[in-house]
Amino acid sequence: MAEPTALDLCALIDAKRIVVCCGSGGVGKTTTAAALGYLAAARGRKALVMTIDPAKRLAQALGLDALGHEPQRIALPDARGELSAMMLDTKRTFDALIERYAPNTSARETIFSNRYYQHLSNSLAGSREFMAMEKVYEMLQTARYDVLIVDTPPAQHALDFLEAPARLFDLFEGSFVNLLLQPYRVAGRFGFDLFRRSSDRLLKVFEKLTGYDVLADLSDFFLAFAGMSAGFKERSQRVLATLRRPETSFLLVCAPEPASLTQVDRFFARLKAESMPIGGVIVNRVHVADALDEGSSYALTADDIARVQGVTDARLDGAELVNRLMRAYRDQLTLAALDRAALEATDWAQAGVPIHRVPHFDRDLHSLFDVAAFAASLQAKAQASTATAAT
């Protein structure tokens, strides 16, 4: 297979206003987002890295104890630009939207005091992802930052956050909510009581499954929300339109393992179906071999073996050290060959999608210093296939 097209991350980070990092869990997505932010700041841009993941990974990656709902500036003395980071608080974003779109104080207070909203709005279908997109849009409007880098939550099923607005509006406009609201529209909760005693089998089934209180709370919430859904919908459509513009780029982050690479195939299909601009793929933790290793039989010359045996003293067994040295080398070459084969087997690599391979570092990355090292590897124009794995 021909060498994949190199992904020029410097050009991308210089040109784009929104960079969305997506991928499944455990592939280094958060560290990648932090490193891209660092790279942007180093290149003179004002960057904001936003995470949606409730875990504290972004804060840890940037060497902070915690991140808040408002952007927090990260001290980078040598950077020409600026780096800030924030962690999305779904509930606060939801509250702010309701403040904005509630037709009057009474409607707003009804929602805020609804038990269902207070306890469970964080996990309403797609609400986390929807609020994340909302926050991206809000930060874009402030024009405080040149580039927003979004670290999305790990997606189990393709791109949950792209589907979130549609799911949310399907829900609000769907048959179940209409059924719930129908009696309310006639006569409030009294109507609901009458209605549920009537013969509607659907509602009776739901009541049998959940109990009356749950249905009544849901009805209260959706009724109060009904007047606002048009505003929400219009705003979400603007968010999606922004994501489709050329100023946005989606980067798919993965590991060189069959399960992770297969996920990328699904992400691609979904992004293409949504007409979203794809920047390329960042493959993390790639074991690399260099040109010297091609076709190597792991052989050392007699002179090499003598040298290695010569470094040992009475405590060390020279012959055994040679064996371990060869085992480490063989393992590295095997892992590099497996990674390469897994990458070559993907449809997207064969289709010429730009790829940046980040070498498997010889230590764990968990500080701002490590993020800087990662950023340096993202900056490298030469592809990782010719680099060494050591930092």
Add this chain to the structure above:
Amino acid sequence: MLVVLQQPDERHPMLGVATGYRAVEVEPKLDLCSIDGRSALKEYVHRTMLLPGLYDWLLDGTALKHFTEAAPGFEELMCLGKLYDLVTDSKYEQIVFDAPSTGHAALMLRVPRATVAAVRTGPLHHNALKIQAMLENDLQTRIVIVALPEEMAIREASELAAYARDELALHLGPMIVNRVTPQLFAGDEIAALKALNAGSATLTRMVGIAGARFERAQSDAQHVAALRNERPWVIEQPQIVLARHDPRALIDAIAANVAAAFEGARRG
């Protein structure tokens, strides 16, 4: 029974078998099924309603989809309800649930408690109570957390363990640290090898790789050691390097290592 959360008809990445809500036999003593909230709800309706056939139109319609999406946590509760059914079904001696990743797992495990607190009466309340009791029963349920030997992953795993134990009253099994790089060298060996100032290009490359591996193994060992200070039972799973992608061989090797660790723990 191995229970996973996957799209229907997706192949299991390690077992290579297409998964579905109905259990499939992978081998004589291992079944596999993939659960989702809506299928679990359908099964529940069929079991609890009189004349369940009357409700098929509802169960296949969009109203049900919207209902499960409108009631937060409901889908997760239904999945856990299915686990409850499997646990109480005498057909299986052990259920292994491949739960979602850390953040989602914490949310999912919290759902029964949150439901019991938010819904004071009715069937949802009673079912959530039963599921919560199953999860909190030391004889029935253990939470096994798996992490890579990396700072962030280990910290998240520790936080999940503390949350599960202290906030949810769940009982922890061993914590498994996966893909730990085996240490092949001593520090003075690496120093001596690096001091070699001549040799073939292959030898220079080998020494470079040995040095990188030494560093990685040191870093992994530090993470495992730190975890051992916090957790009473940590199983270290060494990274396995196979000549080709061979899930079956990988499963066998990991199973042998974990079984040996359990046997060691049993003997004290």
